[in-house]
Amino acid sequence: MKKFIVGNFKMNTTLHDFAKYLDCFLPLVKECKNFVALSIPYTHMMLASQKLVSTNVVFGSQNISTEEKGAFTGEISNLMVKDLGAYFTLVGHSEIRKKFRETNEQINQKIMRALSVNLKCVLCVGETKTERNANKTKMVLKKQLEIALKGLYENELKNIIIAYEPVWAIGTGKTPTTKDIEETVDHIRQIIMDMFSQKSADKILVIYGGSVNQNNSSNILKIKNINGLLVGGACLNPVEFANIIK
Numbered sequence: 001m002k003k004f005i006v007g008n009f010k011m012n013t014t015l016h017d018f019a020k021y022l023d024c025f026l027p028l029v030k031e032c033k034n035f036v037a038l039s040i041p042y043t044h045m046m047l048a049s050q051k052l053v054s055t056n057v058v059f060g061s062q063n064i065s066t067e068e069k070g071a072f073t074g075e076i077s078n079l080m081v082k083d084l085g086a087y088f089t090l091v092g093h094s095e096i097r098k099k100f101r102e103t104n105e106q107i108n109q110k111i112m113r114a115l116s117v118n119l120k121c122v123l124c125v126g127e128t129k130t131e132r133n134a135n136k137t138k139m140v141l142k143k144q145l146e147i148a149l150k151g152l153y154e155n156e157l158k159n160i161i162i163a164y165e166p167v168w169a170i171g172t173g174k175t176p177t178t179k180d181i182e183e184t185v186d187h188i189r190q191i192i193m194d195m196f197s198q199k200s201a202d203k204i205l206v207i208y209g210g211s212v213n214q215n216n217s218s219n220i221l222k223i224k225n226i227n228g229l230l231v232g233g234a235c236l237n238p239v240e241f242a243n244i245i246k
């Protein structure tokens with residue numbers, strides 16, 4: 001089955017850097033069968049919409065507003081990114097949860113906004129080190145998922161990809177063991193089963209993120225209940241990211 005590999009640029013690269021990146025990256029992944037997605041800064045979307053036409057790579061945003069339009073200075077709406085050709089948006093990334101105090105309820109609103117204009121969502125969930133040490137991982141994930149997915153119809157889950165990203169693994173070079181990831185992803189699927197159905201729990205795409213690189217990616221992709229990867233730092237090097245995808 002095709003793997004879903006997402007690169008998260010975060011707040012990196014100028015438009016000029018990004019153009020050079022694509023010139024190097026696109027030929028490297030041209031023949032690749034996996035599904036490739038780039039989560040890029042808003043300022044790069046117009047260029048992406050031109051350069052990614054007729055390629056096997058899609059792009060998306062890293063966030064959208066909870067609001068539709070109006071007096072929300074500094075915000076970007078669902079329709080604005082959709083209009084530029086975005087295929088998806090990230091929602092609930094831990095950096096936004098933490099630095100901008102984004103709540104699970106706001107994440108739910110953003111998901112609703114995204115789905116209303118046919119944008120897919122990569123919904124990030126994960127526990128902090130303190131929560132993990134206190135044995136609260138399962139509880140935290142349950143709360144994050146139950147609130148974020150509240151009010152969704154079951155058939156809308158096809159537009160949701162869950163990214164399990166332990167916060168303590170992001171940008172730290174640390175990763176959980178493959179056994180840990182497998183157990184936690186089983187738990188995530190269990191939550192989806194309790195909220196929706198066994199069929200949805202089996203079908204929903206769950207990817208892993210947090211210090212993925214070209215040395216550990218193939219082992220993580222071998223975990224049987226994992227459908228792909230969310231790659232931060234390592235996606236900024238087009239050669240390394242292409243190696244991960246391949």
Ligand code: PGA
Pocket residue numbers: 008165169170171172209210211212230231232233234
């Ligand atoms: P990282 O980031 O790969 O640099 O750990 C992942 C992410 O934040 O999505």
